[in-house]
Amino acid sequence: MGKFDGKVVVITGASSGIGLASAHAFAQEGASVVLAARSADKLKQTFCELSHKGQEAGRFLAVPTDVQKEDNCKRLIDAAVEKFGKIDVLVNNAGISMRAMFRDLDLIVLKRLMDVNFWGTVYCTKYALPYLLKSKGTVVGVISIAGFKGLPARTGYSASKFAIYGFLDTLRVEHLHDGLNVLVFAPGFTASNVRFAALTADGSPQGETPRDEAGMMSAETVAIKMVHAVYKRKSQVVLTPVGKLTVFLNKICPRLVDKLEYNYMKKEPNSPLK
Numbered sequence: 001m002g003k004f005d006g007k008v009v010v011i012t013g014a015s016s017g018i019g020l021a022s023a024h025a026f027a028q029e030g031a032s033v034v035l036a037a038r039s040a041d042k043l044k045q046t047f048c049e050l051s052h053k054g055q056e057a058g059r060f061l062a063v064p065t066d067v068q069k070e071d072n073c074k075r076l077i078d079a080a081v082e083k084f085g086k087i088d089v090l091v092n093n094a095g096i097s098m099r100a101m102f103r104d105l106d107l108i109v110l111k112r113l114m115d116v117n118f119w120g121t122v123y124c125t126k127y128a129l130p131y132l133l134k135s136k137g138t139v140v141g142v143i144s145i146a147g148f149k150g151l152p153a154r155t156g157y158s159a160s161k162f163a164i165y166g167f168l169d170t171l172r173v174e175h176l177h178d179g180l181n182v183l184v185f186a187p188g189f190t191a192s193n194v195r196f197a198a199l200t201a202d203g204s205p206q207g208e209t210p211r212d213e214a215g216m217m218s219a220e221t222v223a224i225k226m227v228h229a230v231y232k233r234k235s236q237v238v239l240t241p242v243g244k245l246t247v248f249l250n251k252i253c254p255r256l257v258d259k260l261e262y263n264y265m266k267k268e269p270n271s272p273l274k
Helices: 018-029 039-053 071-086 105-134 155-174 217-232 243-253 254-266
Strands: 008-012 032-037 060-063 087-091 138-142 181-186 237-239
Touching: 008 018, 008 071, 008 105, 018 039, 018 087, 018 105, 018 217, 032 039, 032 071, 039 060, 060 071, 071 105, 087 105, 105 138, 105 155, 138 155, 138 217, 155 181, 181 217, 217 237, 217 254, 237 243
Parallel strands: 008 032, 008 087, 032 060, 087 138, 138 181, 181 237
Antiparallel strands: none
16 A cells, blocks of 8 residues: 555656656555646656556646646646546646856846746646645645755746745645645755756756766655655655755854855856856
């Protein structure tokens, strides 16, 4: 018996990284999984991977979705309910990053990060909420340490993650007495393709990661921890010792954390920080 037998989980950004790993992790625990991502080809590949692992193909549904578009998000939720009749967990994972100083940034980059990261979360949550309330389910927002402490050269990314935190924190309080669980989930630096696709000052993808990802937490490990947190109905999870220390120290000595963070981020190859 899996922890999520009979449950329906909707995951955005499900074609790669944490989203893909989460789809596998929830499926292994018995869940029916609705996969959402922009690329229909990558979604098809994910669907096939899950089906070929001995899982029943009928437990999965792939819905090409651009979370920047409200109608796409509504269509995703409608498709999930049409096939499975309910939603127990919504994982708002779709997101993009950036690396550029704000002074050099084309504002369309910041707008796009807000559209994908923040508004994508808002749209999906809005349309899934009636079903989550009915099932007394869980809405998950995948944020970052950047949602607790601003990261230099990531103004748009940090702003979007702070916004998600505020939105979900408020949603939790609004539904404190009607069974909805709201989880803010903050991985640390994770080995994934998010840094390859991160936007530069003009909006083009940087195409390479500025970090050595070998020592980072794997997407698979992050996914296992997320599944456990949802099962335990936790409200907030911050992963990695560095992440936990950053959040703690920022509460008691924020100016020190400013300096440590600046010096740390400045060491990235080709860092825009001087």
